[in-house]
Amino acid sequence: MRLILFDIDGTLIDSGGAGTRSLNLAFKKVFSIEDALHGISMAGKTDTQIMKEGLLKHGISTDGNLSAVIKSYLKHLQKEINNDRKHVKPGVNEILEKLSLIRDAALGLLTGNLESGARIKLEPFKLNRYFPAGAFGSDDEDRNNLLPIAINKFEELFQRKIDIDDCIVIGDTPRDVECAHIYGAMCIGVATGPYSFESLIEAGADYIVKDLSYIV
Numbered sequence: 191m192r193l194i195l196f197d198i199d200g201t202l203i204d205s206g207g208a209g210t211r212s213l214n215l216a217f218k219k220v221f222s223i224e225d226a227l228h229g230i231s232m233a234g235k236t237d238t239q240i241m242k243e244g245l246l247k248h249g250i251s252t253d254g255n256l257s258a259v260i261k262s263y264l265k266h267l268q269k270e271i272n273n274d275r276k277h278v279k280p281g282v283n284e285i286l287e288k289l290s291l292i293r294d295a296a297l298g299l300l301t302g303n304l305e306s307g308a309r310i311k312l313e314p315f316k317l318n319r320y321f322p323a324g325a326f327g328s329d330d331e332d333r334n335n336l337l338p339i340a341i342n343k344f345e346e347l348f349q350r351k352i353d354i355d356d357c358i359v360i361g362d363t364p365r366d367v368e369c370a371h372i373y374g375a376m377c378i379g380v381a382t383g384p385y386s387f388e389s390l391i392e393a394g395a396d397y398i399v400k401d402l403s404y405i406v
Contacts, residue, residue, distance in 0.1 A: 191350050194289060195300035195324065195340055197361035198308055200233070200383025201402075202282050205311050206275030208267060209303075213240065215270070216262035220255070223248055233384045234365030236302035236327030237263070260304065267310050278315050279382045281403030286320045296344055299324025300336050300359055300369070323347055334369045360402075364393035378405075 196202055199209065210227065217226030227244050235243075241259050245252055289297055297320050301308050305326040312318045325340035327333075337359065341352050359370035362383030370377035371394065379395030380402060381387040390398045399405055 191344075191348065191352055192292075192295040192356045192358070193298060193341065193344055193352050194295060194358045194360065195298045195337070196321070197359075197363070197366050198299065198301045198303055198311060200279075200362035201360060201366075201380050202279060202317060203311060203315060204275070204277050204279065205271060206273040206277070208270035208273060208276065208311070209237075209307070212263050212266035212270045213237075213244070215266040216259050217244060217248075219262045219266075220258050221248065221250065234302065234333065234361075234363035236331045236333055237304045237307060238327050238331035239302070239333075242331070264304070264306050264310070267307055271310055271314055276314065278317075279380075280401040281405065282317075285402045285405055286317065290320055296348065297321055298340055298344060299326065300340050300361070300366075301325075302327040302333055304328040333365055334372055337369055337373050337375060362390075364389065367393040367395045 199205060213227050214225055217223045226248060230240060230243050232240050241256060242252055245255060289295060299308060299321045303326055305328045308326055309318055323343045325336035329339045330336060345352055354374050357375040358378060359366055359375055360378045360380060362380045363385055367377045367379060376396045379390030379398040381390060382401045387398055
């Protein structure tokens, strides 16, 4: 059984900045800090990792505070995702529909988003229906630990053994490449996020496309 795992931000969708705004709004609500995440690189990181970096930047302990940030973030995200700049990346609907028809393949998510946040981001585009499970930033704050988690979830879901050789990670950052390659899985790089086609080549992606319409 082949397992095809998709990143979300920059790969499937552009949230129109909803994630970043919601993180900053959470820090403003909980700690009265404006633009708290300024200067923190977010691409390819898990939400938990980003939040902890934000807390560290402002000298705030994670004890008891991380859960407050998460709660506030998800509340703001429910509102911020409803913006006019959000959109699906090229070729996404077409490739998901085609892949969903393959009998011996399963589609899942491998993303730094908290699971609740991931579902909030995908819901306006009606994409959740393609992904029965996945591995999320709420499963582990280290993205490099997510592939085995995804495999375990799908093995339990389908009651079938899944080999690393049958896993493909599709994402738009070098971190997506790394989290696949450390286990020997394949990675397809998609240049629809903050990293260029050339950057994904340098990162060692097995295949690189300008956008997912090139696979369809």
